[in-house]
Amino acid sequence: MVALAQAEPAVLPGMAVSIEHVDHSFDLDGQVLPVLSDVSLDIQPGEFVALLGPSGCGKSTLLRLVAGLDTPKSGSIEADGLPIAGPDPSRVVVFQDPTLYPWRTVHDNVALGLQAQGLLKSHRHRIGEAISLVGLDGFAKAFPQQLSGGMAQRAALARALVNDPRLLILDEPLGKLDSITRISMQSELVALWQRSNFTTLLVTHDIEEALFMATRLVVFSGRPARIKADIVIERPYPRHRSDPYLTGLRHKAMELLGLAETW
Amino acid sequence: MSMCWADPMETANTLVLRGGAKAAPHRTIPAVGTNYAPWYGGLLAGLAWLAAALVTGAWDDVNEWTYTAQLAAIEAAIGGVLLAVGLAGSLSGPVLARVKTSGAWLVALGLAATGWEAVTAKLMWLPPPFFVPPQGLLEAYLDDWPRLFECAYHSIALLGVGFAFGAATGFVVGVSIGWSRAAAYWGHPILRLIGPLPPVAWLPVAFFLFPSSWSASVFLIALATGIPVAILTWSGVSSVPSSYYDIARTLGGKERFLVLRVAIPAALPHVFVGLFMGLTSAFVVLVVAEMMGVKAGLGWYLQWAQGWAAYGNMYAALLVMAVVCSSLVTLLFKVRNHLLSWQKGLVRW
Numbered sequence: 001m002v003a004l005a006q007a008e009p010a011v012l013p014g015m016a017v018s019i020e021h022v023d024h025s026f027d028l029d030g031q032v033l034p035v036l037s038d039v040s041l042d043i044q045p046g047e048f049v050a051l052l053g054p055s056g057c058g059k060s061t062l063l064r065l066v067a068g069l070d071t072p073k074s075g076s077i078e079a080d081g082l083p084i085a086g087p088d089p090s091r092v093v094v095f096q097d098p099t100l101y102p103w104r105t106v107h108d109n110v111a112l113g114l115q116a117q118g119l120l121k122s123h124r125h126r127i128g129e130a131i132s133l134v135g136l137d138g139f140a141k142a143f144p145q146q147l148s149g150g151m152a153q154r155a156a157l158a159r160a161l162v163n164d165p166r167l168l169i170l171d172e173p174l175g176k177l178d179s180i181t182r183i184s185m186q187s188e189l190v191a192l193w194q195r196s197n198f199t200t201l202l203v204t205h206d207i208e209e210a211l212f213m214a215t216r217l218v219v220f221s222g223r224p225a226r227i228k229a230d231i232v233i234e235r236p237y238p239r240h241r242s243d244p245y246l247t248g249l250r251h252k253a254m255e256l257l258g259l260a261e262t263w
Numbered sequence: 264m265s266m267c268w269a270d271p272m273e274t275a276n277t278l279v280l281r282g283g284a285k286a287a288p289h290r291t292i293p294a295v296g297t298n299y300a301p302w303y304g305g306l307l308a309g310l311a312w313l314a315a316a317l318v319t320g321a322w323d324d325v326n327e328w329t330y331t332a333q334l335a336a337i338e339a340a341i342g343g344v345l346l347a348v349g350l351a352g353s354l355s356g357p358v359l360a361r362v363k364t365s366g367a368w369l370v371a372l373g374l375a376a377t378g379w380e381a382v383t384a385k386l387m388w389l390p391p392p393f394f395v396p397p398q399g400l401l402e403a404y405l406d407d408w409p410r411l412f413e414c415a416y417h418s419i420a421l422l423g424v425g426f427a428f429g430a431a432t433g434f435v436v437g438v439s440i441g442w443s444r445a446a447a448y449w450g451h452p453i454l455r456l457i458g459p460l461p462p463v464a465w466l467p468v469a470f471f472l473f474p475s476s477w478s479a480s481v482f483l484i485a486l487a488t489g490i491p492v493a494i495l496t497w498s499g500v501s502s503v504p505s506s507y508y509d510i511a512r513t514l515g516g517k518e519r520f521l522v523l524r525v526a527i528p529a530a531l532p533h534v535f536v537g538l539f540m541g542l543t544s545a546f547v548v549l550v551v552a553e554m555m556g557v558k559a560g561l562g563w564y565l566q567w568a569q570g571w572a573a574y575g576n577m578y579a580a581l582l583v584m585a586v587v588c589s590s591l592v593t594l595l596f597k598v599r600n601h602l603l604s605w606q607k608g609l610v611r612w
Contacts, residue, residue: 089515113514
């Protein structure tokens with residue numbers, strides 16, 4: 001296991017991900033529904049890549065493939081040069097729903113990964129650190145149903161970060177939050193990514209969110225998803241939403257998504 | 264059971280106290296002073312029980328019962344205590360608080376004892392020997408308590424062994440069927456076929472298949488418990504959202520972890536529904552088995568007392584059985600509340 005082999009956390013480099021000619025489809029009642037069509041993407045260690053595309057186009061499917069939860073029908077996905085054979089705690093997913101276990105406290109939910117890998121005894125101190133990192137101090141003993149949507153998503157983030165992932169996979173993690181919480185958590189996520197070295201892969205259908213957070217924007221077509229554009233966002237952090245450069249990119253992204261007439 | 268985190272009464276009290284000088288602090292001043300008020304419920308209950316004592320003691324039985332005087336003494340003692348508590352009025356304490364909330368019941372019970380006594384021992388409106396006055400039950404308890412005690416012990420032991428076997432087997436079967444395709448392939452049709460059969464229907468088969476009536480009864484009780492536990496555990500495991508497994512898998516959880524740390528805790532609320540159904544079903548089988556073949560236990564005692572026309576003993580055993588069953592259900596509730604305390608505030612408790 002990668003996480004076990006490399007013991008010291010903070011110095012781990014981010015993961016390089018190489019997606020090559022991936023095709024994927026679902027079988028629905030005997031009918032083949034193509035979801036991904038010839039997707040190739042090279043992600044460098046430490047990058048923050050946002051995947052943008054119309055709803056239901058197959059971005060989340062691509063994330064599941066990278067997470068190792070599903071296997072592509074054809075093509076290959078490699079993490080640091082090794083083919084992805086299944087899920088691994090070095091590649092952690094935060095889903096749109098926090099999916100905390102209701103029978104576990106925040107502390108025990110965050111402890112999940114360490115417990116699953118048998119690292120609970122040696123790495124117990126990391127649980128408190130992760131809870132602090134996401135700003136949930138004092139809520140360790142709370143049960144999920146006592147948390148607000150934003151707090152639950154923070155707990156889910158802590159549950160991911162406690163494993164020291166080298167690739168953080170975010171599947172619309174802020175999609176269900178109210179706009180105020182969403183905006184503040186965007187900055188917090190960027191700060192977390194800057195402090196650590198992990199590579200981040202973010203699926204979103206919020207153009208502004210993608211431009212505010214990512215170093216690179218990949219725009220997909222509708223289903224089956226094909227890469228339409230791959231744009232590097234050359235702007236330092238902290239970014240400003242009113243930045244004319246970002247506004248220009250936003251216009252461009254809307255054109256790519258076929259929404260130019262709303263500009 | 265309260266679902267609230269803060270006691271609303273407590274909050275209200277603090278608010279009143281904070282409200283200012285008008286709210287006088289409530290002190291308990293026993294029996295003297297202007298604040299004295301008797302607890303009328305207690306007084307009424309005391310009078311009702313004294314009436315029962317009077318009817319029992321001062322009015323002659325048609326056919327004399329052995330323990331009439333003792334019953335009158337007990338009723339008088341209860342009446343006296345209730346009267347004293349009623350007169351003390353504003354005395355308080357944890358035990359008394361419990362007593363006070365059941366004031367209406369205490370009055371009703373006193374009146375019921377009076378009426379029961381009158382229509383049986385005193386007037387004989389209800390025909391003996393089928394209807395027994397309260398002293399008939401008292402006689403059964405005082406004269407036959409060793410046997411009753413032994414029977415209760417046998418019943419609880421039989422039920423405990425059978426229930427434990429059944430619950431454990433049902434749980435393992437349910438988890439296996441819910442988790443593994445192979446187990447579902449073989450287990451599902453069997454459960455479908457056998458599940459709806461009332462466990463009592465196995466009685467004749469069990470009694471010749473097993474070496475002793477005791478082991479046959481254990482089997483039947485285990486069956487009665489195990490089937491609902493298996494079905495509910497299975498449905499609990501199969502209704503766990505797949506996203507729970509995705510989370511555990513990406514965090515490095517292997518199959519063992521997914522079963523023990525995800526599927527089972529997520530299914531536990533269902534398992535408890537199965538346990539409650541199983542316990543109720545086990546009571547039925549226990550009593551029937553004891554009536555049909557086992558030579559001990561409360562079911563056997565009921566049958567034995569009836570055959571012997573000792574109806575007082577029969578009612579006494581029935582009451583013991585009710586107390587035992589209801590205590591076991593309460594115990595299971597306590598276990599559930601402890602294990603599933605996380606559900607507070609999530610479901611109506």
